[in-house]
Amino acid sequence: MSSAYPRSFSHIGISVPDVNKAVEFYTEVMGWYLIMPPTEIEEDTSAIGAMCTDVFGAGWGGFKIAHLSTGDRIGVEIFQFNNQQNPEDNFEYWKTGIFHFCVQDPNVEELAEKIVAAGGKKRMAEPRYYYPGEKPYRMIYMEDPFGNILEIYSHSYELVYSAGAYG
Template sequence: MPEHAYPRTLGHIGVTVDDIDEAVEWYRDVLGFTPVMEPDTVTANDGHFGALAADAIGFDFGTMRIAHMATGNHIGLELFEFGTSEGEAAFDPEAPGLFHLCVQDPNVEELAERITDTGGEQLSEVWEIFPGHDEYLMTYCKDPFGIVVEIHSRGYEHMHSNMDY
């Protein structure tokens, strides 16, 4: 095993929602993500992709719907809707697993307002990450499907390479 692994790229994140059509529309209209595969139905163990999906997911899900979207920096958002998907994602930041997604927008307040105006919720105030430097802003919101969406005014490396906890 090598002493240091080379940094892999992040290809996509998979998220389960209760209404995939509404989610595709929301992520397109609010966050500007581009649909690259419109919602399609997959039946577990039906054909090659159905068998692949059942094996990868790990159970016979009956049928599900799946869609793919691209972000501005080419990281994918893969959306799933299962027949049993109801309600919104549980918000428990202490539980192991995915806690939130983070998007970048130079106008944090404006995007947070747009999220709340379209069925989401702003969870925190807009904060200066570095007091006295209003170019480094962040807030937490929740989309209409219960997924926590953090908004940063700057890119990840730019933001965190300047941090001193």
């Protein structure tokens, strides 16, 4: 018998070139709550400094971080690292790692347009239906203004995939 049980999702960390602009985007366009405004973290012997050295190794220097929360209480950490670089292509989906995150909004099209108006872009021309003519479940891939890939679902993950195979 397995002792595994479903863990809850706590938060995700997103790197951006400008934490203040990212906070503005994610609060105004996505409607997320600002929990902790942008704060400077320095490489030192404080508890948070030691934790970061454990993760990043010595010599990371410092960064800015802000904490937000989605409508369903998932945390979002926004990082602006001192040595931040914009990748040539931030959509290397074939490489190991997280290549997108997904939000849910019943009006996929309206949110997509808000993202574009705020400096983001569509990765697809229009939303696509999972079950055309059968169910209203649709999605679209986007980029935030900083190049991070996000997807928008019209319905919950469980509803979209409980309908069966892609067919």
